[in-house]
Amino acid sequence: MSAVLELRGVTKAYGERQVLRGIDLEVSEHEAVALIGASGSGKSTLLRCIDLLEEIDDGDVFLDGEVLTDPAVDPVAVRRRLGLVFQAYNLFPHLTALQNVVLGEMRAHGVGRAEAEERGRALLARFGLEGREDDRPDGLSGGQQQRVAIARAFSGKPRALLLDEVTSALDPELVGEVLAAVRDLKAEGLTMLIATHEMSFAREVADRVAFLHEGRILEQGPPGQILSSPEREETKRFLGRLLEAGRI
């Protein structure tokens, strides 16, 4: 298996605050890797750095073996090969669900309107949003909005999809429908890097779980191993806190 995404020694600081302290991580083709860790451990920053929304300080990120984090690389071209789903959906409020999905296809990928809309409708239907094409985001529930956002990120046929806490802003009863959409993409073999607080979901969908603590990946391995019998004290404490909060 070849690595679709590869991070080598990635560091990132905001001013004095060191957020990432040397991240090494690989995500292979068709693999789903779950990033777990406390709030503020650097999960979101890591995903934003991969999508070049943030500039890293040191190290490198590779996509299909090509370096992304070189000043000579055009970030727009890189982002066209990746998909990113945000915690707060970040749908475009002035556009309908369908327009949200086709904007990138038409303007970034040069697909014609008819073709883009046909594909967009099919994608929305696939995520259970048939009949919602012409609704604006404020007329949709949180779960529906996040599914539109997933369709939008997936519409550009990304090599890898980055998911940033996609269920954290949702009411509990809406979490399931969004996770179902992610499960669906996993079944298709999409390469994914998933920052999540949903341990049961990580266990189910991820091929590998990586525990991020204070800007470092402390341990990684199959979900059963990391979530059931972690080696590091920090991982045990983190999982223990989640257990107390009834989140596992």
Add this chain to the structure above:
Amino acid sequence: MTETAATSDRRLEREAAKRRKERRGFAIAAVSTVVVLGGLAAWVLTSPGWPEVRETFFNWTVFKDSFPEVLEGFWLDVKLFVIVEIAVLAAGLVIALVRTSQAPALFPVRLLGVVFVDLFRGIPTILLVYLVGFGVPALQLTGLPTDPIVLGGIALGLSYSAYVAEVYRAGINSVHRGQRDAALAIGLSESQAMRFVILPQAVRRLAPPLLNDFVALQKDVALVSILGPAEAFRIAQIIQGENFNFTPLIAAALLYLAVTVPLARVVERMGGGAEGVVR
């Protein structure tokens, strides 16, 4: 059953009380209006100078005679307003885009944008009209306009472009950062993100403050009169000078109101409908 009956009794009681309160409120408002306006009118109409003021400011004959001339001048105001407004909308947008851009290559232009806004927003509009209207022809350079109407329009345009650029900039900055992130994440370039995602959202929020500036500009067009063009205020002044009667100025004022009041109502209606835009 009894419970429902009791509830509806209470309900009828409440509704009756609400109606009584509404009627009382209406009566108080009506009486208060009559007293205040009546008192004000009595105060003015019984003032010692009223007969003379009525003669010099509200003379019907003078009004009738001067109105067509003033109206003719007013068309110049309207034309100037429309042309300057269109130019201002375009120039303001360009200045705002330059000021919000982050490209290093645009640094000098960005600096120029800052200077432009500081300069033309900081100088009183009437002073700008003087400086441009009398200063530019004094240079005696060929190719520069010498028509006072054009020069006055340029002065107004400079002043209002600076204001409107800041309105645009505030609107652009008010769009949440996550919108730019999402636009970039789907593969749009910075300029595409601005065009398809940020500007369309900003413009919706901008309509009320922009219309506000429209109203102000419509009035300030009268400032061009100091350069001599025969617009409404200027003509009214001339007639006033000829027969020592201020009624033509009232005619001009009414004409300005005929445009600015409807504009203001439009602003209010858009302001009222803006809550859907502020998310």
